[in-house]
Amino acid sequence: MLFFVFVDAYAQQTLWGDKPIVSPEIHSDNTVTFRMRAPKAVRVQITGDFLPMQHSESAYGKYDVPGIADLKEGKEGVWEYTTPLPLLPELYNYSFIVDGLKTTDPANVYLIRDVATVFNVFIVGGARADLYKVNSVNHGTVSRRWYWSPSLKMNRRLAVYTPAGYEESNKRYPVFYLLHGMGGDEEAWLALGRASQILDNLIAAGKAKPMIVVMTNGNVSQEAAPGESSLGYIVPTMQLPKTMDGSMEESFPDVVNFIDATYRTVKRKSGRAIAGLSMGGFHSLHISKQYPDMFDYVGLFSAAIMPDKQVKSSVYDNTENKLKMQFNKNPKLYWIAIGKTDFLYKANEEYRKMLNEKGFKYTYYETDEGHIWRNWRIYLTEFVPMLFH
Structure with a gap:
């Protein structure tokens, strides 16, 4: 197990010039880039509450659920998505969807459980979000x-x-x-x-x-x-x-x-x-x-x-x-x-x-x-x- 962990970490460090993949990367203008290394994936998507909400229904009533966006595959199987607009100050959550399977971001260790769902989080600072x-x-x-x-x-x-x-x-x-x-x-x-x-x-x-x-x-x-x-x-x-x-x-x-x-x-x-x-x-x-x-x-x-x-x-x-x-x-x-x-x-x-x-x-x-x-x-x-x- 240690061997495979080392190989995966080494591969990501080599790709990024001895640096791990950065995801999410919050830019100076508050746009955010998400990245995931998935060289064998056919489709990688992201869902999170920073995306436009969609309406859904369940036994408990109507709910707003996060939208979904596609990542684009780049060099060495690293997929990327950058928000088209700056994000307002807020605590956000997100998950990746790799070929239909929802998963967390391996580059982001910050996770929260909500009932039976686990997702990644990040904060865009400023205004109320500083609290x-x-x-x-x-x-x-x-x-x-x-x-x-x-x-x-x-x-x-x-x-x-x-x-x-x-x-x-x-x-x-x-x-x-x-x-x-x-x-x-x-x-x-x-x-x-x-x-x-x-x-x-x-x-x-x-x-x-x-x-x-x-x-x-x-x-x-x-x-x-x-x-x-x-x-x-x-x-x-x-x-x-x-x-x-x-x-x-x-x-x-x-x-x-x-x-x-x-x-x-x-x-x-x-x-x-x-x-x-x-x-x-x-x-x-x-x-x-x-x-x-x-x-x-x-x-x-x-x-x-x-x-x-x-x-x-x-x-x-x-x-x-x-x-x-x-x-x-x-x-x-x-x-x-x-x-x-x-x-x-x-x-x-x-x-x-x-x-x-x-x-x-x-x-x-x-x-x-x-x-x-x-x-x-x-x-x-x-x-x-x-x-x-």
Whole structure:
């Protein structure tokens, strides 16, 4: 095996004058070149969220999916594609397709898993995307903690961000509970959402209050993210039981109690926020109305709104009355954000109409595009500075 690895590495170094293939190569004008050595390939393509989006449908609804572009074969079987226009500042993902087989870029070691898909990533810096970088600022700490859930009768794992200076101080900090979407887990906001980088950079710039951020696993049938539990290296899937049946909402006080007992927290409503994307937005909506004295700040990012009709849980009963009680207690911020082409746009529109009719005050934020991580990172950067003032 070492022999073949050496031969392949030597071949690439020889081709590039003792330098490995560079891919992606971000040019000074922010155009980007991708390369892959595949001398026996008939066709090499690239797909990524920097390409024009295409519409697709699944059992979960309509989605935007990345387009596809062809690479051109050059010398010694090295295929290339350069973006025709400069890319805007952003964190991008991509994969190669070699003769119909999707694969990652062997020249790029930076990979992220999204449910059961793995792809390469790169950042074009500038503007908001600089918040997604590891910059020269004071950094917080990310830890993975296990807690016992009496409601679910199992040990469960969550991720906790503590801000720079937490370990050295005796201060108490407000807590922001940040929830993932369907198929995600306690790693999603860290890997795909760049949550720790965003918090580090906003806090360092004085644009956000220092806070603890708790990223839970919203799949109550799981102990932890795939590969991190006693089940071993299971195949990640979106088809998990008990994701939106009321169990997550009912068991959420177990998380709050653990965090309050373990960390130096502000143990009152004004010191707690909750937000989430998609399924996590659904959970945030229903957790916050189920426990109206628990959270003063609520964020719904591209949220699912109501459960399927066949779902029966007391959590979802009397929704309007529970919302009335919640809004009568005057939450400091109730924030709804969604993209114009999101498949959940209509459901959010109808929900906002109901809130308007009832006179429930909220703040609305709309972006382009759809149900994608690019939007959810934007929402996080907008939401966090509004917390705990």
